[in-house]
Amino acid sequence: MYNIAILGASGYTGAELVRLIATHPRMRITALSADRKAGQTMGAVFPHLRHLDLPALVKIDDIDFGGVDLVFCALPHATSQSVIAALPKSVKIVDLSADFRLRDPEAYAKWYGGPHAALDLQAEAVYGLTEFYREQIRDARLVAGTGCNAATGQYALRPLIAAGVIDLDEIIIDLKTGVSGAGRSLKENLLHAELSEGAHAYAVGGMHRHLGEFDQEFSALAGREIKVQFTPHLLPANRGILATVYVKGEATEIYDALADAYEDEPFVVMLPEGEHPSTRHVRGSNFVHIGVVRDRIPGRAVVIAALDNLTKGSSGQALQNANLMLDIEETTGLMMTPVFP
Amino acid sequence: MYNIAILGASGYTGAELVRLIATHPRMRITALSADRKAGQTMGAVFPHLRHLDLPALVKIDDIDFGGVDLVFCALPHATSQSVIAALPKSVKIVDLSADFRLRDPEAYAKWYGGPHAALDLQAEAVYGLTEFYREQIRDARLVAGTGCNAATGQYALRPLIAAGVIDLDEIIIDLKTGVSGAGRSLKENLLHAELSEGAHAYAVGGMHRHLGEFDQEFSALAGREIKVQFTPHLLPANRGILATVYVKGEATEIYDALADAYEDEPFVVMLPEGEHPSTRHVRGSNFVHIGVVRDRIPGRAVVIAALDNLTKGSSGQALQNANLMLDIEETTGLMMTPVFP
Amino acid sequence: MYNIAILGASGYTGAELVRLIATHPRMRITALSADRKAGQTMGAVFPHLRHLDLPALVKIDDIDFGGVDLVFCALPHATSQSVIAALPKSVKIVDLSADFRLRDPEAYAKWYGGPHAALDLQAEAVYGLTEFYREQIRDARLVAGTGCNAATGQYALRPLIAAGVIDLDEIIIDLKTGVSGAGRSLKENLLHAELSEGAHAYAVGGMHRHLGEFDQEFSALAGREIKVQFTPHLLPANRGILATVYVKGEATEIYDALADAYEDEPFVVMLPEGEHPSTRHVRGSNFVHIGVVRDRIPGRAVVIAALDNLTKGSSGQALQNANLMLDIEETTGLMMTPVFP
Amino acid sequence: MYNIAILGASGYTGAELVRLIATHPRMRITALSADRKAGQTMGAVFPHLRHLDLPALVKIDDIDFGGVDLVFCALPHATSQSVIAALPKSVKIVDLSADFRLRDPEAYAKWYGGPHAALDLQAEAVYGLTEFYREQIRDARLVAGTGCNAATGQYALRPLIAAGVIDLDEIIIDLKTGVSGAGRSLKENLLHAELSEGAHAYAVGGMHRHLGEFDQEFSALAGREIKVQFTPHLLPANRGILATVYVKGEATEIYDALADAYEDEPFVVMLPEGEHPSTRHVRGSNFVHIGVVRDRIPGRAVVIAALDNLTKGSSGQALQNANLMLDIEETTGLMMTPVFP
Known part of the structure; x- marks a missing residue:
């Protein structure tokens, strides 16, 4: 079992990650962060997750990343870069924000309105469109989820x-x-x-x-x-x-x-x-x-x-990439059939 | 007061015409047709019209067009042409179907899958996009409402x-x-x-x-x-x-x-x-x-x-044209403010 | 023509009042207030009202109530009481908030969590359920719109x-x-x-x-x-x-x-x-x-x-009451047919 | 692996059964019926199931029930009783219609407008509200799914x-x-x-x-x-x-x-x-x-x-019952987290 932390768990992509990982056979969620909602249970913030046995929401600083294998970072744009820069190098990261999508610092500054605060990490990040970056993702420490x-x-x-x-x-x-x-x-x-x-x-x-x-x-x-x-x-x-x-x-x-x-x-x-x-x-x-x-x-x-957009466009894509990074069969936990009507 | 008949009153454009004309100061509805629902009241077919005092739905053949000044024809495509051909020449007509929109018989046959049954009327019809055909509409006997x-x-x-x-x-x-x-x-x-x-x-x-x-x-x-x-x-x-x-x-x-x-x-x-x-x-x-x-x-x-689509795209446009054809101020009955939210 | 002011025009009931009054034959809107959006046009705040020629939004203090016949007060609960207390006594008022609905000060305090700030006005206010308070409303200076x-x-x-x-x-x-x-x-x-x-x-x-x-x-x-x-x-x-x-x-x-x-x-x-x-x-x-x-x-x-809820439940009811208070035929401006579908 | 047939697969409860069983580790769908859509693929009738490798839709009479372990019958009310009566006695059945819910023939006749055509089966059927009939369901050959x-x-x-x-x-x-x-x-x-x-x-x-x-x-x-x-x-x-x-x-x-x-x-x-x-x-x-x-x-x-209503209210309930009837762990294939938003 791999230990998983989700940062920014009180947003929709965070909740979608929990939905997907809840039935994943090789991952378990060991930490959930949500700064403004720290102290609350995930079931209070998202009642559709009530039936799950999940760790309570905490502040990022209160997470011990020692035993964590992989972090999903579902924080707002611009917040991600400093948070990720502070994580231990032993931890693999799938970032769902826009912070590491653009390889050219000037392009980043143009579209996101200011300079990037972690250019070394940006250089290291692999663009997370799985079907086209599969091999690089397999070996990456930091994968940048794409825009939906x-x-x-x-x-x-x-x-x-x-x-x-x-x-x-x-x-x-x-x-x-x-x-x-x-x-x-x-x-x-x-x-x-x-x-x-x-x-x-x-x-x-x-x-x-x-x-x-x-x-x-x-x-x-x-x-x-x-x-x-x-x-x-x-x-x-x-x-x-x-x-x-x-x-x-x-x-x-x-x-x-x-x-x-x-x-x-x-x-x-x-x-x-x-x-x-x-x-x-x-x-x-x-x-x-x-x-x-x-x-x-x-x-x-x-x-x-x-x-x-919440599944293949963000959290499902993120899990697909995490599977590759952890050497798990790529489709694990992702073969659920669409819900219609 | 002008006497108005609406043919095909059990569809959405028919109901929208009734909605608009109900408060029109110079029109009154004297006949409503709906072949399959003949005998029913309009309030049974469209409960939002219950408060209005309207004639019951009848078959087209049961309408006396003698006193009718203008007919709105909201019948299905292809049905309109034969019905309109049978109306007395003294009656003005605004057709909401596609039957008289295309001036070229070949274009009609291509898009609607068969020959037109009233080519003489098609030649007479004016295309009903009010802002661009205003003067012809004023003098027309038959106006063809546009596609929405x-x-x-x-x-x-x-x-x-x-x-x-x-x-x-x-x-x-x-x-x-x-x-x-x-x-x-x-x-x-x-x-x-x-x-x-x-x-x-x-x-x-x-x-x-x-x-x-x-x-x-x-x-x-x-x-x-x-x-x-x-x-x-x-x-x-x-x-x-x-x-x-x-x-x-x-x-x-x-x-x-x-x-x-x-x-x-x-x-x-x-x-x-x-x-x-x-x-x-x-x-x-x-x-x-x-x-x-x-x-x-x-x-x-x-x-x-x-x-x-139901107002400016069909029934509102139709009423705007009817106003012109009956020499009523063009905006009469049409200045209602949009409903939001 | 009666001159009408609407206080709190940037909310839904305010916009609904504008929708209804825009085609009212005996009222004209001479002032619109919205404290936080003062300076903006109503068309910017509610684009469905763009086609209307309306006064710009101002702060309440910038309204000259001298020529105003009737004020619709669509402010939040608790705010209304102090605003209305400060209006000139010559102005008629229809309040759409909850402030003057409850005649018993204790009941008000219980349901709204604090003492009422204008108990004399509360005593004067008539409950605005038109069909049951019609005669009192006709003679009232202050009518309290009901909860929807x-x-x-x-x-x-x-x-x-x-x-x-x-x-x-x-x-x-x-x-x-x-x-x-x-x-x-x-x-x-x-x-x-x-x-x-x-x-x-x-x-x-x-x-x-x-x-x-x-x-x-x-x-x-x-x-x-x-x-x-x-x-x-x-x-x-x-x-x-x-x-x-x-x-x-x-x-x-x-x-x-x-x-x-x-x-x-x-x-x-x-x-x-x-x-x-x-x-x-x-x-x-x-x-x-x-x-x-x-x-x-x-x-x-x-x-x-x-x-x-926005029409008969609040703004339509308010206009119906205003008609009575201004000795206008009660149904004026209110006979529009429901919009379906 | 148990072989599963779904009768009436072109309705919503049929499609929901396919959704759930598609990832079930101990069931495989070997037959799908839909009388009016026989000959079509399930992916044509329900494009959200396109990615699955499913048998084509056939008429019920064309199904060989020889190797089938359990049938989900998602047919309309009244149709079910005759179809189920004709199935081989070796096959277990979960019926999603109303046909076998009411034990009293008079109650059935009263609520469903006519006599029941398979009273012996009705006597045998177990009411399918799992939490309250669990032990009877485990031993049942025919379980009647409840109304949602x-x-x-x-x-x-x-x-x-x-x-x-x-x-x-x-x-x-x-x-x-x-x-x-x-x-x-x-x-x-x-x-x-x-x-x-x-x-x-x-x-x-x-x-x-x-x-x-x-x-x-x-x-x-x-x-x-x-x-x-x-x-x-x-x-x-x-x-x-x-x-x-x-x-x-x-x-x-x-x-x-x-x-x-x-x-x-x-x-x-x-x-x-x-x-x-x-x-x-x-x-x-x-x-x-x-x-x-x-x-x-x-x-x-x-x-x-x-x-x-489509899951716990019908198809999920049906699968929960089928698990019991086939001696599979009751929650198998049913622990998916709700989809929100």
Whole structure:
């Protein structure tokens, strides 16, 4: 059994980690932190976890990391870097924040509004998109979980950029996301009365921070700078991301590039050509569903990818990476079927 | 007082017409038809209309059109054309179906799967997008209500095509629509358990019939063939359409073209430059909200339009047209404020 | 035209007042206050009101009440009493807070946790349940809007208590309410992710403050102390209250008592015996729907009442009362049809 | 490995069974039936099951029951009895329909509108509320799954009736249920546009068929006839039942009776005294949460129980029973944590 600590356990990704690890055969949770809620039980903070026998929430400083094998760090952006810098070097870390996603310090400063406080760690961190960084993750001490939107767009696009089957200057990602991606924070626009029964875009025009990840990853893959157009929208739903990606290329080549790339992947499901996914059919699971449809305009296609932002988009991805880092079979604890309806 | 008949009153657009006309100072409803529900009261079919004193539902054949000034025809596609052909010529008609939207019989046959049964009426019909066909509508006997998605996209794009400020070959409309646009029909994918808490695209790749309207209207406006890319998505919401339109052009020119076009329009609200709308803020009203945002990629912009599919997208539009046809002040009965939250 | 000021315009009841008054033929809004949002436009705070020409939000102290005929006070509980005490005596006031609902200072102190700061005004205030206090409201300077839950329960029960057709010691009100009744406040349990897709009770066991109103009103009506059992539940919906009321008595007598009481009421709709209402069919309107069903256990019945908490439950009720106070026809501006779906 | 057949696999309870069994270590699905969808894959009918390697849907007559150890029968009411009568006697059966719940043929005829076609089987069937029929279920060949509402009410009430701590003639169950309990059937009132954003009661006055189960079980337990009052309401949510139960008795005795009864139960969670549950915190799981709150009126209390109708209320219960019947550890495959948010 590996001993696991979760820092920032009072947020949605923290709770999702607990949900997944609770039935994991080779991990046990030995410490849970939540600074403002220290002293409370996890069952009080998240009543759906009441039936579990969990350690009480404590402050990070009160955790003894001596016996801990791996830490999931689900803290807010910018907080993570100093906390992780202070952890003993013997501990493996999967960070769910944005702090270690961007390899270029200038890109980090641009998207996150200030200098990075742990540049040495940033250099060491491996980008956590499992299917594409599997071998480096296996050997990593620090893995940086991807943005949930960034993950969804990359599942749709990486094989196409790698295979050279689409026009690299004409990529548009129109994305729809459920509200849990915004976390458990008290913001007016996240209230039920403000959010239900409608839709709106946000961070329009190239303002969303996950563009930093798209720029970094797609440019590295193509060997030249790529800038995509990206508009996220907020859905009246709790979980799920749907990325509708507009590309220029032949639909069949596009489909084949994706099917080849994901042929042996346990969590990526290619739908039959011409079909496309719904977020409802991946809810609560670690699966990604991808579809390709040819457009009526020759030479254009639509690629649509769906995943659950809390699972495959963050905590499920984190556990998948932790399995690799601890030399556990990659799919352990992650094969649960989506919950529908 | 004008005497009004509503054919197909047991569907959502029929009920929405009753809602609007109930407080209209110059119209009274004298006949309501619903073939399968003939004999029932409107209050039994739509309990939210219980407080109104309305004629009972009858079959169309049982209506005496003698004293009727104007008919709203909210029947299913293909049914409308034969019913309207049989109406007395003295009656004005606003049709909410798709039957008279496409002027080219071949386009009709292509998108609706068969020949049109009333080609002479089709030639006479005026396309009902009020802001752009106002003068013809005033003199028309038969007005063809637009598709709700088609209306939303046109509000975002017509002034841009007319002003020549965007690349006509690079238009993408990614649209999100509430479920009431699909009507009160018993389809598995419209069940609450299937639709809530998620999102999916439909009619992907250029299959949606409203493309017939986009093709017709945009091509006529530009004086050459235009084909847009159009992907509708179904939202877990009852009312509201959000069209996210990707265009190539200068954001300021685009904003100015829209602001100029809608300067005197009572129902079209241009948001300040850089802001963009939400469907929640037009719910239950006849308003369209439009925003423009410059993209980080030079020469690109996003135009976002929002309206209520049942009001401005169909029944509100129909009433606005009827007001014009009966020489009533255009905004009469339509200035209600959106319902939020 | 009467000049109207709305204090506390940045909350949901404030916005609902603006929605209703915007098309009122005899009122115009001349001042809007919102202390923390002073300086902003109403359209920025509530984009669904963008199309209206409204005064900007100011602090209460910056309002000149000289030309104001009537003030709607939509401030938080406890704040209202001091604000209203400071208003000129020439101004009529409809208060939407709980501050003037309870006539007994001890009852106020018990339910609201402290002494009342304006006991003379409390003595003057008329309880605002229009159908039962109509004549006093007509002559009142200060009307205290009722609790939205308290209103719903009273519509179901007052005629039964008055007619003596039910057992006064065996009344249970199981109530389901939408979330807008909790206001636009930043509380974790009001987030979409916490509230959607489920239900829970709150203030269980006789803790809800609206019990103060039930106790006061029902006891006064019966001429002896009455205590009801009352359990509210929070629904994943924005608007609407459904009160399921369990009583002991003969269903027919119960139905008749209600039908008699509401025979001439413009906003109270009795459903046919055996039918019962849905909140969806009163949404956005000032109507109350009431149904009565006989239980299989002899001598028991269920009375169900539905209304929109923001309209008939607060802002619509407030406008109805204001109409009376200003000698305007009572239904003016309030006959809008419910919005469904 | 036990070989499992699921009859009626195209409904929600069928799909939920597949979800649960997919990761069960000692069961494998060898046959799936769905008469109208025979020939289709399960992944086409339920895309959330796409990643599983499942047998195609067939007609019941095409199943070879030779190697089948246990059949889950998720067919509509009335269909089940003839199908089950025709199964080989060597096969164990868990029926999820209402066909074998009522032991008294007259009660069956009364609630289900006609005579029972397999009275011998009805005599043999064991009522499937696991916690109270565990030993009989272990030895049963045919177990009758309970109604989901009936289960929820019984979890709240059985220990109280058995312990004699409440007034047996004054029990009211006000229940709120998500829509998936109504199945995947095409009914107007189950459409998203009809159901979302509101609430209504149904089967008011003692009409709901699950009253047959309450009558049977509670009367047997008390040794005399008991009739409860029961009003179900439909929630705009997919999963979850909340039963608010009004009883007369001492809250502490009530709490203790429940706590004693469920002390060793793996799936029944008693909340601390004074707390009460939410359906959101059991979603997708096999847990029941129960709370007790003392009312302000002496001698009265409210008991609230929450469970997921598709899991603990039907398919999870069915699997729990199947585990017992096959001598598998009872909790196998059922310890998944609820999915929140």
